Amino acid sequence: MPQSCVRYSPEGDTVYVVENGKAVERYIKVEGTYKNYYIVSKGLKPGELVVANNLLKITSGSPVKVEKVIKR
8 A cells, every 4th residue: 555545643654445435444453564555454445446636635534525536
């Protein structure tokens, strides 16, 4: 996962995933790095959409419009 998608806090690392058209904050566990990516071992399921843009404006429950899906 791109490092830019992860939010850091004393409580733990989080990302926003898309569920039913809304952003939902999810705690993740980062195991390591590879170039500009994090290796995530817990907190995400295969195929879940992770929010990559406007992270400073989004809160849990914000409506999300998926414009582009990038699979890596």
